[in-house]
Amino acid sequence: MKKYRILFKYIMKLLLKLRVNYILNFFKNVSQVTAKNVSQVTTRIITLQIISLKRSAAGIFPGLLLLLILALTAILVLFSGSAPVQAHELLIEGVTEGKVSASFDDGTPAIQVDILVYHEGELQYEGRTDRQGALELPEGMEWDKIEARDNYGHRALYTEEEEDTFRLPRWAGALIGLSFLLLLAAFSGYRQK
Amino acid sequence: MHIADGLLEPEVVAAGFALSAALAVYSLKNSQDRENFSALVPRISMVTAALFISSLLNIPVGPTTVHFSFVGLAGILLGPLSVLAVIVSLIMQLLLFNHGGFSTLGMNAANFALAALTAHYLFQLRRSQLFRQSWHKYLAFLAVAAATLVKIAGASLALYYSGFPAGVGLSLTAVHLPIILAEGLLTAAVVIILMKGKRVFIYEEIQDLV
Numbered sequence: 001m002k003k004y005r006i007l008f009k010y011i012m013k014l015l016l017k018l019r020v021n022y023i024l025n026f027f028k029n030v031s032q033v034t035a036k037n038v039s040q041v042t043t044r045i046i047t048l049q050i051i052s053l054k055r056s057a058a059g060i061f062p063g064l065l066l067l068l069i070l071a072l073t074a075i076l077v078l079f080s081g082s083a084p085v086q087a088h089e090l091l092i093e094g095v096t097e098g099k100v101s102a103s104f105d106d107g108t109p110a111i112q113v114d115i116l117v118y119h120e121g122e123l124q125y126e127g128r129t130d131r132q133g134a135l136e137l138p139e140g141m142e143w144d145k146i147e148a149r150d151n152y153g154h155r156a157l158y159t160e161e162e163e164d165t166f167r168l169p170r171w172a173g174a175l176i177g178l179s180f181l182l183l184l185a186a187f188s189g190y191r192q193k
Numbered sequence: 194m195h196i197a198d199g200l201l202e203p204e205v206v207a208a209g210f211a212l213s214a215a216l217a218v219y220s221l222k223n224s225q226d227r228e229n230f231s232a233l234v235p236r237i238s239m240v241t242a243a244l245f246i247s248s249l250l251n252i253p254v255g256p257t258t259v260h261f262s263f264v265g266l267a268g269i270l271l272g273p274l275s276v277l278a279v280i281v282s283l284i285m286q287l288l289l290f291n292h293g294g295f296s297t298l299g300m301n302a303a304n305f306a307l308a309a310l311t312a313h314y315l316f317q318l319r320r321s322q323l324f325r326q327s328w329h330k331y332l333a334f335l336a337v338a339a340a341t342l343v344k345i346a347g348a349s350l351a352l353y354y355s356g357f358p359a360g361v362g363l364s365l366t367a368v369h370l371p372i373i374l375a376e377g378l379l380t381a382a383v384v385i386i387l388m389k390g391k392r393v394f395i396y397e398e399i400q401d402l403v
Contacts, residue, residue: 089291090197104258151361152257152368153348155197173289174246180285181242188234 011186092148092158098141101134102148102156109133110148118145194262194344194369195248195286195301198294202355209300209351213280216306220276233271237278240267244282248292252375254368261372264305264344265337266380268312270387272396275309304347308340315339317397333384334377341373342366 090110093101100117102110110133117125119142129135129148137143146158168176201209224230247261267275280302286292293301315336319329349362387394 108253108258110257149200150257151352151357151364153194153196153200153352153365154257155200157199168289170249170290174249177245177285177289178242181238181245185235185238185242188231188238 007187010189011183090148090150090154090156092146092156094158095137095143095146098137098139099134100129100137100146100148100158101132102129103133104154110150110154113148113150113154116147116149117141117143118147119143194259194304194348194365195283195293196297196348196351198296200355200357201297201300201351205300205351205354206296207299209297209303211299212303213299213306216276216303216310217280220273220306220310223273233274237271237274240270240275241278241282241285243267244278245285248286248290252371254371257368259368259372261376262305262308262341262344263376263380264309265312265333265340265376266383268309268340269316269333269336269380269384270394270396271309272313273310274396275313276306279305279309300347300351304344304351307347308344311343312336312340313396316395320397329388330381330385333381337377337380338373341369341376345369 089104090113091103093103100115102113102115104110109131110129111131113129113133115125115127115129115135116123117137124143125138125141127135144160147155148158149155244263244267247263249260251258251260264275264279267278271278283293283298283302283305287295287298313336316329316332318324319326319332324332345362345365349359349365352361353359384395
């Protein structure tokens with residue numbers, strides 16, 4: 001039990017070192033950022049950098065990298081307004097009124113993407129999406145599988161019985177991944193001490 | 194730059210896994226700090242965190258979108274150990290963001306790892322007689338640019354051997370130019386900051402202290 005208490009104390013100490021409150025406030029502020037207060041955010045990033053540079057030897061390295069991550073997040077938020085975090089997975093949205101539409105999961109249409117239409121394993125039709133990321137299928141065409149692929153290594157599959165699969169929201173994925181890695185860093189730091 | 198599932202031929206998939214396994218072994222054997230490995234875990238996990246989150250930062254270029262990867266920075270900070278960071282971050286990106294694919298994990302990891310190692314070895318050149326000490330920032334930029342090009346070349350070769358046209362390499366290079374510029378400048382800035390302090394963060398300088 002004592003061991004866990006010490007571990008907990010260590011993690012709390014580490015989090016304090018990284019000025020968690022400051023960072024959380026920073027995130028809160030970033031979510032309300034408009035083009036007007038870009039300079040304010042930049043000052044904040046610089047202040048954070050100075051604070052982190054003043055930290056003890058152990059805190060400085062993770063602190064700086066965290067800052068890099070935060071700065072990048074800020075850039076992202078600034079460029080995408082308050083839109084959810086972008087990603088680059090190719091998706092086939094579905095087939096409506098004989099039109100296949102493909103997009104990236106940040107919502108931008110997938111232009112000039114090859115669409116391959118299959119029925120019972122045989123290729124029935126092949127075409128490219130237009131500027132809206134859509135491709136019209138010939139009338140009365142039967143299909144059970146549609147594949148989309150581009151020349152940049154992206155690919156998507158769509159089948160008739162496509163169910164709504166659960167997708168982890170981007171922010172949740174990022175939070176889980178980051179907390180795992182931070183905990184790993186904290187735990188191994190604790191073990192060395 | 195994560196190749197998705199179902200695009201590569203089985204032989205290329207197998208070659209990718211073999212290559213990434215070989216690189217992982219190479220990286221562990223070549224890091225002189227095997228006894229001191231546990232001391233480096235916090236460092237490795239923080240760099241992995243940066244790699245992991247960077248793929249969410251996209252820039253739309255032409256018909257597609259490209260994202261940051263920071264493999265160059267990982268190579269500079271972790272040396273051969275960056276291979277481990279790359280593999281862990283790719284697995285986490287696949288599980289949590291659906292980036293890449295299970296079958297292409299080997300090839301993606303091999304490309305990213307080769308890129309990180311390229312940056313590491315190029316950045317070592319700053320210690321040679323040919324370069325002045327103050328040129329490290331330019332070398333950091335060059336190392337990142339070269340790393341990104343190696344990554345593109347690896348992915349293009351894998352796609353080429355799976356039946357894609359050879360022009361893929363050119364189009365991939367073209368859409369990645371903004372990333373090369375942005376990532377190169379960011380990495381150079383980080384290197385300048387990290388080399389100013391008294392503490393050392395660059396891989397070879399840690400080695401000097403051990």
